Amino acid sequence: MTNRIYQSLLQQKAKGQKSFAVLIDPDKVTVDKIDELTALATEARVDYLLVGGSLVVTNRLDEVVQQIKKNCDIPVILFPGSPSQITPYADALLYLSLISGRNAELLIGQHVISAPFVKQSRLEIISTGYMVIDGGAPTTVSYISNAAPIPADKNEIAMCTAMAGEMLGMKLVYMDAGSGAKRPITESMIEKVAEVIEVPLVIGGGICDPEKAYRNCKAGADLIVIGNAIEKDASLIKEMSAAIHSVPTRIS
Numbered sequence: 001m002t003n004r005i006y007q008s009l010l011q012q013k014a015k016g017q018k019s020f021a022v023l024i025d026p027d028k029v030t031v032d033k034i035d036e037l038t039a040l041a042t043e044a045r046v047d048y049l050l051v052g053g054s055l056v057v058t059n060r061l062d063e064v065v066q067q068i069k070k071n072c073d074i075p076v077i078l079f080p081g082s083p084s085q086i087t088p089y090a091d092a093l094l095y096l097s098l099i100s101g102r103n104a105e106l107l108i109g110q111h112v113i114s115a116p117f118v119k120q121s122r123l124e125i126i127s128t129g130y131m132v133i134d135g136g137a138p139t140t141v142s143y144i145s146n147a148a149p150i151p152a153d154k155n156e157i158a159m160c161t162a163m164a165g166e167m168l169g170m171k172l173v174y175m176d177a178g179s180g181a182k183r184p185i186t187e188s189m190i191e192k193v194a195e196v197i198e199v200p201l202v203i204g205g206g207i208c209d210p211e212k213a214y215r216n217c218k219a220g221a222d223l224i225v226i227g228n229a230i231e232k233d234a235s236l237i238k239e240m241s242a243a244i245h246s247v248p249t250r251i252s
């Protein structure tokens with residue numbers, strides 16, 4: 001198993017270079033839409049395509065990922081809401097443990113059940129401490145996970161949770177306000193969490209404009225994930241990518 005994608009995330013972080021991932025929900029894209037998104041993403045130099053969702057109701061994951069791979073070279077990373085959302089056609093898998101919750105199934109239970117299948121897939125496995133932060137409204141992830149999110153103003157809980165995840169060996173910390181969150185994660189929480197961990201920090205949920213994406217990066221996010229806003233207006237890919245990639249690196 002390679003760790004090419006994780007190594008590139010580490011190298012980008014070392015340079016202070018920020019990355020951008022577009023999240024594609026396999027339920028919501030037609031072949032034409034995939035063609036449009038991959039063309040825009042390639043032109044805008046999007047770093048990664050994440051594929052998945054908290055609840056996927058169709059059985060099109062293989063087809064969607066194959067179509068993406070046919071169109072472009074952007075690495076495809078699975079972001080699964082359940083063990084059924086795995087396909088060997090992707091490049092990597094965020095192996096998520098919901099460390100902000102106390103639902104044993106999502107901390108370790110489902111991983112045990114799916115481990116042989118995941119291992120067989122030969123995907124690059126990136127163990128990820130997944131933290132759901134209250135985004136101002138119940139989102140699919142908070143309902144499905146049956147676990148309370150971290151309150152949006154409790155920076156200390158977020159810091160301690162991220163530190164614990166890192167010390168348990170997780171390679172990424174992903175703080176998510178949930179898809180379509182009313183209130184994205186605050187810069188103050190991002191800043192506090194970024195200060196106490198060394199692994200790359202992924203931020204997503206409710207980011208709708210390039211200014212917010214830029215501020216999140218300045219606060220310490222290494223990878224920004226955007227789904228909903230791009231589903232509504234695919235042309236945003238260009239502006240979002242330009243904003244995220246315009247954050248000054250350590251050497252510039």
Ligand code: 1GP
Nearest residue numbers: 179180204205206227228
């Ligand atoms: C959701 O972090 C992702 O899990 C992205 O959220 O769809 O709100 O951009 P949005």
